[in-house]
Amino acid sequence: MWLLNSCTWEMKEFISHKQAPPYAILSHTWGDEEVSFREWQHEPLKFVGKKGGFKKINYCCQQAAADGLEWVWVDTSAELSEAINSMFQWYKNAALCYAYLFDVEDNIESKLAGSYWVTRGWTLQELIAPREVVFYSSSWQELGKRSKLSAHLAAVTRINEPFLTGQSLDEASIAQRMSWAANRKTSREEDVAYCLLGIFNVNMPMIYGEGPKAFRRLQELLVREYPEDHSLFAWGKIVEELTDGIYDTGRTWGLEPINIQSEPDRVCDELLGLLAESPKDFEHSGQIVRSPEAAVYFLFGSKMPSVSNLVGRAAHVELPKFNSGPNVAFHVKRPPIVRLWWTTRIVILCGRWDDSHTKFYYITIPITEDTGQSSRMYELIMSDTYTHVDFPGHALAKNMQKFMVSPLPLRPPQATDLVIRRNYVSYPLEQRYTTSGDVDFSPIKGRIRSVNSRRGRIATWSIFNEEGGYGFSISFIRLGYLDHSHEDPAQGRDCGRFRFGLHAFRISQESDPENTTFSIVNKQGNRRTTAATEELNPRVFRTFQDATDSDYLTGEDATYTHDALVSEDKWRFTIVGVADVYISLERIFLDGYDSDDDLDDNESHRFVDVLDFVVQEPRRDEVVKKNNDQEDERERHGAKREDSENSVGSTLRRRMRAMGLVRSQP
Structure with a gap:
């Protein structure tokens, strides 16, 4: 890693972060005229000092020197490809992190929610990883420290407060960590995935130009790294009953016409796969944690196989299956009708505790099934029907089934359909x-x-x-x-x-x-x-x-x-x-x-x-009548056959007695 001397502006490379001296690190958002790594290496300080991004680097160096730190690290003056995979560790090892809020002058508690800094993808790890974060205003006035502002920061960023006060990220589920990034943005589409590598303690190659495939690659990596954490699939809106679910099966599947009108604002043009499209899908998953029955579940031989990228957008998984229903009214755009689907529920090994932390509710995913292919909807179901008491880990393990879950585009029908x-x-x-x-x-x-x-x-x-x-x-x-x-x-x-x-x-x-x-x-x-x-x-x-x-x-x-x-x-x-x-x-x-x-x-x-x-x-009365009629027919048929056999038998015995082949009864 390359560090910048806070007093001499000298840049020096350290082969390993373990060999690096104590240093401060700068957290900020990028703007115009940032100072690049190449410019720090090859351009004179007179030229670099004229760029707009130099001011915050100067502030950072002055503060580090005042805090007794000789070295600083700034991402604009670092080699980027190395930094992406190592950045979380570098922030974690820093003696202090300075967060520069260029759009906040004072009173961080009233202004933080509107700051550009809390909306960016890369600043998520910069808030969580360091030992301490000190916030500074646009004129470099101290606004407060993370340790003192943790409650307010948790409310604004939706990060669970314990993880801002030192609790290990290993205790956070995948769904929780994804939810922290749900409302954050990055300039490059691929960085939506790359900025989360440190949060999940994983590494993968950078392939700029792959677009949304980067986030899918991240999820495939998480399946292999965290096979016991099913919360990777706990994305979507969490409800007690499906919004378009129809629970009156007698009316829905009855032998009468139905009258459900399609609503334009409820129209959907596809069913979904098992993996999410972006962290935004985890917006409602901040309280989803791993099941307390996970150890028992895996003890009974259950496993979560890898989701292979060799099958396109389809995920081959084994998950517990329980019950069927409800019916779902699916609003179709062309023609404007409501189609009805029958769903099946699969249980994933995660959920949410009640307020007293005594009852754990499992998340269930409603899916459609057809000829081996399944698809899911955006909503998840969590109710008191599935708890860790009613369905312990060994019971879930016994209900494992294989599924292939993939997106299903619903294209408008053709005129021949x-x-x-x-x-x-x-x-x-x-x-x-x-x-x-x-x-x-x-x-x-x-x-x-x-x-x-x-x-x-x-x-x-x-x-x-x-x-x-x-x-x-x-x-x-x-x-x-x-x-x-x-x-x-x-x-x-x-x-x-x-x-x-x-x-x-x-x-x-x-x-x-x-x-x-x-x-x-x-x-x-x-x-x-x-x-x-x-x-x-x-x-x-x-x-x-x-x-x-x-x-x-x-x-x-x-x-x-x-x-x-x-x-x-x-x-x-x-x-x-x-x-x-x-x-x-x-x-x-x-x-x-x-x-x-x-x-x-x-x-x-x-x-x-x-x-x-x-x-x-x-109807039951028709079945009973039919069975009775068939039984009567069998009895009549049997009686006729018995009479016939008796008649044939009597004739044969008379002939045998006449021929002396059998002895007459006394």
């Missing part, structure tokens, strides 16, 4: 879907996207109840090509009409299973029919996989169909003893056009079709 507004299949029913070759089915993205305005089958949903061994499939079929030209007034309502085709199936290992029929009650068909009951003869398969792979179920020759009349149609029916189903289809024009208002419009109006698909277990 089928937008999924609700997709819910109640437990214990299972679901699988299949598509045609040029169709992308992504429930988590909320759309079924076809490459072109295709006609024919788009996708098939298959529902199966393993306990009963029965199921059904519904295919979504376009009857005509999409046409957005509206040359025919009816095109706005009818082009690309839909047909829903339904098949029933059973899963059985028997070669000749019982002949079972399902009853379907069409409670709400198209506008020209009334409620009706029909019989469905199920096809038999050996596995659910066989059923969903069968051309019989994915073709257009369904045994029961319903033609949807767009721009709006609803179909609700019950397969007795199997499931209650609600399907709705609504055509929404992306430009706000209403085809019913202007039938003479010949312009092109692009639209998307919005789908609700809700499947619930049947």
Whole structure:
């Protein structure tokens, strides 16, 4: 490190900071005409003294000499690349730190909150690291010391006061340290990460030009250095219930239409990954600490694997999973609708103590899940549901699951898309879907996207109840090509009409299973029919996989169909003893056009079709009735077989007695 002599202005290099003599260090913010390291080395003092940044260096040297310190360190006159990785240590080893506030004249307690010094990223470590910090005004008048101003400094900077009065930074969680930098700025984007290296006691190469990747690299480094500190993931707004959470599951996933209007100021265009984008995301995490159950948790073999930068923005982690819900209303910009998502909660090994420090509340992250990919929202949930008493470390360890959490941009739908507004299949029913070759089915993205305005089958949903061994499939079929030209007034309502085709199936290992029929009650068909009951003869398969792979179920020759009349149609029916189903289809024009208002419009109006698909277990009385009917049928079938066997047996015995092969009973 290079030190400047406070009396002679001589610069001298010391190979190691351990070899350096006692020195003072200057904390300040950079402005115009700073004196560079090269200028101190090669330019005459007469030239250097004319620069605007020389004044504070002169003040610093004079004060150090007055305090009996022969040497000073100033970052403007240091070799920068070395300084970034060593700066925290240099501030920590300094005998005194002088903080120069160029915009404060007097009364630091009233002026500090507005000072430029408390808004900068680099001054964070310069406030925390030194043994003592003495504040000076723009005219170099002493304003006070950190040790005496700690309470006020904590209120202004939001740094927990113990860490301003000597408590080791090792006691602070990652989330706490990140929160201290949440409202600070740096001139270079990369310095948002680089200025925190000393705070976390880590080092990494400087790559100016990498932009936001620097902060991601820092987080990847922290995962490896602090595997037990899950607070790295505790960023976002902390709530007891999700702002857009819908806890009335009966209404949300019920067999009725929903009426939730999209709010323009609540629109969001992406789901998020596990890692934060910047320290700003930790603004609400200042009180988040590590769990007291961490030792027990890791004792049971749990671990937090490294987040590899080889997988882009995706993080592969193992975390405890508990429970599901709530539902989330996600406000979409185009079209202006509300999509509903079902969430899962994962527990991270950090949280917050209550006021009495007797109960510790875990942080839980609500995520969406689909085909191995998960994404999260900005809000975190912390409530009295998850405490270290109710969920000790060994219980969390037993619920570890692997997740791949990554951001999910939600791009506006194309005019050929089928937008999924609700997709819910109640437990214990299972679901699988299949598509045609040029169709992308992504429930988590909320759309079924076809490459072109295709006609024919788009996708098939298959529902199966393993306990009963029965199921059904519904295919979504376009009857005509999409046409957005509206040359025919009816095109706005009818082009690309839909047909829903339904098949029933059973899963059985028997070669000749019982002949079972399902009853379907069409409670709400198209506008020209009334409620009706029909019989469905199920096809038999050996596995659910066989059923969903069968051309019989994915073709257009369904045994029961319903033609949807767009721009709006609803179909609700019950397969007795199997499931209650609600399907709705609504055509929404992306430009706000209403085809019913202007039938003479010949312009092109692009639209998307919005789908609700809700499947619930049947009502209990229907299940009992179906089971009773099946049991009665089995008893009747068994009685007939027994009568037949008895009759055959009697005839055979008479013939054997007549032939002398058996002895008659006395």
